[in-house]
Each structure stands twice: as structure tokens, then as C-alpha cells.
Amino acid sequence: MNEVIQNILTRRSIRTYKEDQISDADLNTILETAQFAPSGMSKQSWHFTAVQNKEKIEKLVSAIKEAMLKSSIEQYRKMGENPNFNPFYNAPTIVITAYDKNSLTKESDCAAALQDMLLAAHSLNIGSCWIHILALTGNDPNVRNVLTELGVPEDYSVYGTAVLGYNSKEEPKATPRKEGTINIVK
Numbered sequence: 001m002n003e004v005i006q007n008i009l010t011r012r013s014i015r016t017y018k019e020d021q022i023s024d025a026d027l028n029t030i031l032e033t034a035q036f037a038p039s040g041m042s043k044q045s046w047h048f049t050a051v052q053n054k055e056k057i058e059k060l061v062s063a064i065k066e067a068m069l070k071s072s073i074e075q076y077r078k079m080g081e082n083p084n085f086n087p088f089y090n091a092p093t094i095v096i097t098a099y100d101k102n103s104l105t106k107e108s109d110c111a112a113a114l115q116d117m118l119l120a121a122h123s124l125n126i127g128s129c130w131i132h133i134l135a136l137t138g139n140d141p142n143v144r145n146v147l148t149e150l151g152v153p154e155d156y157s158v159y160g161t162a163v164l165g166y167n168s169k170e171e172p173k174a175t176p177r178k179e180g181t182i183n184i185v186k
């Protein structure tokens with residue numbers, strides 16, 4: 001099996017991270033792969049904000065958790081109340097991926113870029129996880145203020161976040177693949 005296929009098949013979501021930071025060179029490589037993802041009409045409707053400052057990530061996490069407390073969904077309120085809950089799993093790097101609200105293919109462009117980052121990270125032995133929470137809480141006024149402080153453009157909305165760092169536990173196993181999802185017509 002070639003290395004690219006092997007890399008795709010063995011990537012897993014990592015939810016426990018060491019404190020060690022990833023190198024600037026690796027971060028730049030990962031961000032470059034995001035920029036080279038496919039995008040509708042090559043409009044590249046994405047914007048990436050990589051945050052490696054612990055206090056700034058904590059400030060964002062606090063705002064997110066406060067927003068979760070206001071949710072109509074009980075499960076989110078409970079998560080927001082839990083002092084041990086960190087939506088980014090204490091990863092040392094987060095890459096907030098936002099889209100230009102006026103783009104026709106915004107979500108798809110960002111999804112392709114996020115997947116590129118996860119695969120690039122895995123190929124560099126860096127753990128990663130796709131995190132959805134900012135898609136749900138990114139428009140909360142307090143969360144939005146923190147996003148603006150971090151440099152997420154005002155006319156962009158967060159689609160998802162890639163968290164990056166070194167896995168501190170055993171590599172998780174893939175869940176069994178669902179059957180009946182492929183149809184080949186010849």
C-alpha cells in the first residue's frame with residue numbers, strides 16, 4: 001500500500017495531548033496543505049487563524065463554555081458546566097477555520113481544507129481532531145469578540161477547528177466501517 005493511502009487509513013481523532021508544542025515548520029506545512037485544498041471555482045473562501053498561546057486559547061474556551069450554558073440543548077449546558085470539559089482537549093495548537101459568508105461553496109471549501117490539515121498532521125506524526133463547537137457558538141457575542149481579538153475577520157464565520165499536538169495516550173482504534181455505503185455500477 002502506498003504511503004498516502006496508508007496515511008489516510010491510519011489517521012484517527014486524538015483527544016489527549018502532551019503539552020509539547022509543534023514546530024513552526026510543521027505548523028506552516030499543515031497550513032500550506034489547507035491552502036492547497038480544492039475549493040469551489042478556486043475561490044478559496046477560507047481563512048485560518050492558528051492559535052498557539054495557552055492563555056488566549058483558555059480565554060476562547062471560557063467564552064465558548066459560557067455560551068454553551070445558554071444553549072437550549074441540555075447536553076451542551078451540562079458540558080459547559082463541567083470544569084474538566086475542554087472542547088479543544090488542551091491541544092497546544094488550534095486552527096480556527098472560517099469562511100467568507102458570501103461564498104457559494106463555503107462549508108465544502110472549509111471541510112476540504114480541514115481534512116487536508118488532519119491528514120498532513122498525521123503524516124508528520126502530529127495528532128489532530130476536527131472540532132465542531134465554534135460552528136455552534138461562534139456567533140455568540142462574547143465568543144465573537146474573542147474571535148475578533150484573535151484575528152478572525154468580521155465577515156467570516158467559523159466552520160470548524162483543527163486541534164493539533166502530540167498524542168499522550170495509545171493510538172485509538174478505528175470504529176468499524178458502516179456497511180452498504182458503496183455502490184459500484186459498471
Ligand SMILES: Cc1cc2nc3c(=O)[nH]c(=O)nc-3n(C[C@H](O)[C@H](O)[C@H](O)COP(=O)(O)O)c2cc1C
Nearest residue numbers: 011012013014015129130131132133172173174175
Ligand atoms: C464535521 C465533524 C465534526 C466533528 N466534531 C467533533 C467534535 O466537536 N469533537 C470531537 O471530539 N470530535 C469531533 N469530530 C471527530 C469525529 O468524532 C471523528 O472523526 C469520528 O468519531 C471518527 O473517528 P476518527 O476520526 O478517529 O476516524 C468531528 C468530525 C467531523 C467530520
